[in-house]
Amino acid sequence: DQQVKQNSPSLSVQEGRISILNCDYTNSMFDYFLWYKKYPAEGPTFLISISSIKDKNEDGRFTVFLNKSAKHLSLHIVPSQPGDSAVYFCAASGMGNAGNMLTFGGGTRLMVKP
Amino acid sequence: ETGVTQSPTHLIKTRGQQVTLRCSSQSGHNTVSWYQQALGQGPQFIFQYYREEENGRGNFPPRFSGLQFPNYSSELNVNALELDDSALYLCASSIDRVGYTFGSGTRLTVV
Numbered sequence: 001d002q003q004v005k006q007n008s009p010s011l012s013v014q015e016g017r018i019s020i021l022n023c024d025y026t027n028s029m030f031d032y033f034l035w036y037k038k039y040p041a042e043g044p045t046f047l048i049s050i051s052s053i054k055d056k057n058e059d060g061r062f063t064v065f066l067n068k069s070a071k072h073l074s075l076h077i078v079p080s081q082p083g084d085s086a087v088y089f090c091a092a093s094g095m096g097n098a099g100n101m102l103t104f105g106g107g108t109r110l111m112v113k114p
Numbered sequence: 115e116t117g118v119t120q121s122p123t124h125l126i127k128t129r130g131q132q133v134t135l136r137c138s139s140q141s142g143h144n145t146v147s148w149y150q151q152a153l154g155q156g157p158q159f160i161f162q163y164y165r166e167e168e169n170g171r172g173n174f175p176p177r178f179s180g181l182q183f184p185n186y187s188s189e190l191n192v193n194a195l196e197l198d199d200s201a202l203y204l205c206a207s208s209i210d211r212v213g214y215t216f217g218s219g220t221r222l223t224v225v
Contacts, residue, residue, distance in 0.1 A: 005157075006156075016169045036216075041218065042218050043118070043204055043205070043206075043217050043218045044217055044218030045216070046213070046214070046215075085221075087156070089156050091156075097170070100212065101147065101159045101162060101172065102147075102149075102159065102168050102206075102214070103159065104149075104156030104157045104158070105156050106154070106155050106156045107154075107155070107156050
């Protein structure tokens with residue numbers, strides 16, 4: 001039972017263009033969503049988050065959009081840079097999740113080509 | 115000391131053996147969670163400790179156990195290792211279960 005899904009295992013984008021990473025969830029109890037970036041041999045690094053009371057949160061080049069009715073969120077990176085190449089994980093937590101545990105998607109590998 | 119430190123970074127064990135993985139959290143971080151990340155998948159929640167007591171558990175058998183110590187360090191113990199236990203094990207710490215910081219993980223290979 002995969003409650004958080006990232007249907008695109010990989011994405012390739014040209015430097016300077018927009019990267020859009022998508023995530024779908026099924027559990028209506030999720031009320032907080034996060035994006036993590038992971039480089040090889042490192043742990044996931046927190047990128048940006050959004051509460052379910054919002055539909056958009058922006059931090060520099062990174063914007064997360066939440067569509068609660070569709071149970072869908074997306075991460076936009078504009079402009080994309082080669083250093084953004086990494087695996088991106090969507091995660092969710094919420095009421096009923098023991099101790100704010102995070103439920104992760106399977107990840108999307110982003111490759112930004114110079 | 116800042117950051118979350120995990121040891122060892124790599125480990126090879128034989129099926130049936132027992133293993134202990136260690137995590138050193140940032141000072142003041144009273145919450146530690148452990149995750150298992152199999153190859154090509156996202157991290158899966160194993161359990162969480164809050165103020166030295168187990169505070170939540172994922173879908174993992176009892177042979178996965180843990181401890182959290184007063185000095186903000188913690189352990190993940192796995193008994194009777196199976197080949198499918200081969201994975202990256204991640205520790206994440208936070209203050210009062212908010213804002214997790216992850217360590218770099220321990221890569222466990224069971225042969």
